[in-house]
Amino acid sequence: MLEVVILGTGNVASHLFKAFSEKENIDVIQVYNHNKESLKSFSNLTNTTTNIQQLKKADFYFIAIKDDVIAEIAQQLNKYKGIILHTSGAVGINRLKHTANYGIFYPLQSFSRNTTIDFTEIPICIEANSAENLEKIKTLALTISKDVREVNSEQRKALHVAAVFINNFSNHLYAIGAEICNEHAVDFSILKPLISETASKIQTLSPYEAQTGPALRNDHKTIETHLAILSNKHKNLYREITQSIQDLHGKEL
Amino acid sequence: MLEVVILGTGNVASHLFKAFSEKENIDVIQVYNHNKESLKSFSNLTNTTTNIQQLKKADFYFIAIKDDVIAEIAQQLNKYKGIILHTSGAVGINRLKHTANYGIFYPLQSFSRNTTIDFTEIPICIEANSAENLEKIKTLALTISKDVREVNSEQRKALHVAAVFINNFSNHLYAIGAEICNEHAVDFSILKPLISETASKIQTLSPYEAQTGPALRNDHKTIETHLAILSNKHKNLYREITQSIQDLHGKEL
Numbered sequence: 434m435l436e437v438v439i440l441g442t443g444n445v446a447s448h449l450f451k452a453f454s455e456k457e458n459i460d461v462i463q464v465y466n467h468n469k470e471s472l473k474s475f476s477n478l479t480n481t482t483t484n485i486q487q488l489k490k491a492d493f494y495f496i497a498i499k500d501d502v503i504a505e506i507a508q509q510l511n512k513y514k515g516i517i518l519h520t521s522g523a524v525g526i527n528r529l530k531h532t533a534n535y536g537i538f539y540p541l542q543s544f545s546r547n548t549t550i551d552f553t554e555i556p557i558c559i560e561a562n563s564a565e566n567l568e569k570i571k572t573l574a575l576t577i578s579k580d581v582r583e584v585n586s587e588q589r590k591a592l593h594v595a596a597v598f599i600n601n602f603s604n605h606l607y608a609i610g611a612e613i614c615n616e617h618a619v620d621f622s623i624l625k626p627l628i629s630e631t632a633s634k635i636q637t638l639s640p641y642e643a644q645t646g647p648a649l650r651n652d653h654k655t656i657e658t659h660l661a662i663l664s665n666k667h668k669n670l671y672r673e674i675t676q677s678i679q680d681l682h683g684k685e686l
Numbered sequence: 687m688l689e690v691v692i693l694g695t696g697n698v699a700s701h702l703f704k705a706f707s708e709k710e711n712i713d714v715i716q717v718y719n720h721n722k723e724s725l726k727s728f729s730n731l732t733n734t735t736t737n738i739q740q741l742k743k744a745d746f747y748f749i750a751i752k753d754d755v756i757a758e759i760a761q762q763l764n765k766y767k768g769i770i771l772h773t774s775g776a777v778g779i780n781r782l783k784h785t786a787n788y789g790i791f792y793p794l795q796s797f798s799r800n801t802t803i804d805f806t807e808i809p810i811c812i813e814a815n816s817a818e819n820l821e822k823i824k825t826l827a828l829t830i831s832k833d834v835r836e837v838n839s840e841q842r843k844a845l846h847v848a849a850v851f852i853n854n855f856s857n858h859l860y861a862i863g864a865e866i867c868n869e870h871a872v873d874f875s876i877l878k879p880l881i882s883e884t885a886s887k888i889q890t891l892s893p894y895e896a897q898t899g900p901a902l903r904n905d906h907k908t909i910e911t912h913l914a915i916l917s918n919k920h921k922n923l924y925r926e927i928t929q930s931i932q933d934l935h936g937k938e939l
Binding site: 500550582592596597599603606618624629634638643647649670 | 753754776794795796798801803807808809811833835837840841843844845846847848849850851852853854855856857858859860861862863864865866867869870871872873874876877878879880881882883884885886887888889890891892893894896897898899900901902907908911912915916919920922923924926927930931933934
């Protein structure tokens with residue numbers, strides 16, 4: 434049995450708690466948070482504590498708390514022999530260096546509170562301070578995901594930025610699409626199949642191959658028509674992304 | 687039996703040909719293109735012609751040819767009594783006004799040559815020069831799609847721009863993600879589950895609700911870390927989209 438303590442009660446903490454709890458060979462023996470209120474939803478399921486000095490002895494301690502305080506929390510865990518892990522894309526492994534055994538367990542996915550997620554398909558990026566610890570982290574990660582990859586801190590930070598473009602920024606483009614629909618009294622739901630198809634194409638084509646549209650075709654007339662329709666707040670972004678597509682594909686506007 | 691003539695041999699023409707050919711009550715009796723070579727793949731399946739003066743009598747003529755020449759092609763069809771349709775998102779219905787019966791049949795999807803598409807789920811935006819023609823177009827559209835909506839030319843042009851943000855521009859963000867991966871020797875495929883999840887969330891949440899990330903949280907530290915990692919060619923777009931997210935959500939950077 435692998436014993437796990439989770440520090441934090443946010444989205445990543447909650448989803449990890451759920452994924453681990455469903456596995457027979459893993460026991461989440463404790464959840465810590467400084468705020469008692471946020472522990473409520475866990476208190477029927479496992480031991481909880483607001484006192485970081487009273488953590489149980491475990492094989493793994495997950496720091497699933499916001500980036501700013503990871504180093505500070507880690508320092509308070511230096512007496513434990515278990516592996517101290519953080520789950521952040523943006524924080525280097527060296528922030529855990531005051532502990533004896535440490536590593537990274539970064540699930541590359543966007544977690545929302547109320548969505549159910551199948552962890553099996555989520556890539557988990559792992560890193561460790563020793564080959565031995567890397568093996569242990571890998572064994573744990575493979576219990577919940579079939580896609581576990583060794584990724585160093587520099588690569589992981591790059592992935593984190595790439596994820597911002599792919600997830601946060603794409604979502605914002607959907608939001609602009611919704612704004613344009615609202616401005617013209619069109620139901621946004623009509624665009625949902627296109628959103629699905631756009632994402633689905635990338636499973637088989639590279640994004641470079643999958644590119645279509647007036648920017649790629651260098652279709653000035655359509656671009657001008659679009660700029661004329663767009664409200665001022667969207668014109669600039671339309672121009673910038675059009676230019677960026679043309680730069681990538683070697684076109685000149 | 688509804689008889690259809692298709693003008694054009696590109697992506698939209700090919701996908702419409704396939705969708706209509708599969709229906710028992712629809713007969714694609716002819717495909718026209720000015721270029722003989724491009725008719726080859728249709729010549730075993732139906733009658734083909736390069737002479738626009740020799741089109742057969744049909745219930746519907748689909749002009750699935752590039753936007754610039756729609757009006758010119760339509761003018762050459764003014765002797766036909768069948769309904770003249772174009773399939774473009776960006777061209778107004780008035781470009782068909784020299785014909786007797788006309789309308790729009792705009793499938794809101796991105797078509798690639800070599801992908802199979804289930805038309806059932808593709809929204810079709812229709813418009814016509816009369817209530818009677820609208821009904822006929824609707825009947826035809828409903829044979830291949832379960833989502834047929836009346837959309838006027840102004841709304842359709844707005845949808846076309848929204849589709850550029852949602853499809854072309856999102857795909858370009860995937861391409862930037864792939865570039866960042868290449869620069870740091872990470873396999874882009876690790877981001878594919880995140881791409882799927884980002885699109886999939888929008889089926890149940892509004893894009894406004896689904897927004898996450900450092901721009902929304904106004905997390906300066908992460909934003910600065912990201913800008914430091916990004917190559918110069920991506921910094922500007924990162925800043926612009928971050929700003930646009932903050933404008934939409936009423937944050938100040």
